[in-house]
Amino acid sequence: MSSNRVPDTLTFECETGNYHTFCPISCVAWLYQKIEDSFFLVIGTKTCGYFLQNALGVMIFAEPRYAMAELEEGDISAQLNDYVELKRLCVQIKKNRNPSVIVWIGTCTTEIIKMDLEGMAPRLEGEIGIPIVVARANGLDYAFTQGEDTVLAAMAHRCPDYNGASPNTTNQDQAIQGLLSFLPLKARNVYEEQSVSTHPPLVLFGSLPSNVVSQLNLELKKQSIQVSGWLPTQRYAELPSVGEGVYVCGVNPFLSRTATTLMRRKKCKLIGAPFPIGPDGTRAWIEKICSVFDIQPQGLEERELQVWDSLKDYINLVRGKSVFFMGDNLLEVSLARFLIRCGMIVYEIGIPYMDKRYQAAELALLQETCNQMGTLMPRIVEKPDNYNQVQRMRELQPDLAITGMAHANPLEARGISTKWSVEFTFAQIHGFTNARDILELVTRPLRRNLSLENLGWTALVKKDKINII
């Protein structure tokens, strides 16, 4: 287990919370794709509907497995019966889509009118015969990716109890066998011999695309660590068994409620590790899991060096450049740590919410990285104020601002290159092999500037920055 101490020399500040981010109900966009037999019902108003319709872009034309239960005047003034209305909708969903689980997403309005979703769900579940999971992923309490956290925390309650029997790992094995099929038979046998393990069960939590799941399983399997299951799984019916004696480890920095639920309610043991983002993070993540299971990691150092070597072309481009994270998705600390390792200077890490206990190992790695690279520790600003941040950027003139769409074009027009932060949430950024994708995103504005310069369109690249912010 990791120490839950936060390094002393990092400075934390807290501002007004006046910042742009996506509403957490946006998590339905990736979760309905991940859990293939689910249906998400967002119980809210037209405001929520407009947001989803616009934010999710072309996805809405692909008959997604989510819908809005739009509240009307009658619902809000309690003239209509909430239970009857929701039952009508859920029966319709069952008839049309026949999902294995319906997830109700509570919104600001259901909070304010105190609609008792948690009270209604078990009764309705019994009547229609489909599990109903309730997650309060509203904009009053949470930001963007924390929506996934509320859904996974609610789902953790539905995981079967671990009874000490050997967990079922067939699904992961099959996925890994698929990935290995290109290897010659001899190499495959060597690999399979390594895969016998005797450690306690390990369940990983965090929603990742299935190929990234297989990659991380495979990395751990190389160290003779068998992953017993993931929360969430591809299918709701295959949720992993959790309970006393099961070790759990997160793959994303925004899952602190899920971690707490697994520890407190399900009595699992949490492995507090840095997150597998960037080759440095991935190595530290695997090493931490190995150390908990008393396993000596094999060949990790060389693997990390190999990846750094393959990133040289990008690193030459970013080295010495400065970056400013405005903060809206909670991935900021891990990304900043990776970029500092790449030789960048991070002025500020804005972040909506910082759980210092859950992120302790990541913060320690950030500090270690700054010391090793000889750079100043960035300031970490929780609940940032976008107005103040723009003022600070005006002073600092960073080479790159990682920010939301609201500020991207205005900043570009003022000579500050920007990268849209939401892309980091949807791109594949975990594990050794995906480090390239992170740098691909980070360097895109820098490469664009270079090619515009090469074209001789210097007038479009604002070299002499205009200070009209």
Ligand code: SF4
């Ligand atoms: S912030 Fe509240 S009202 Fe706005 S979209 Fe999110 S849940 Fe709906």
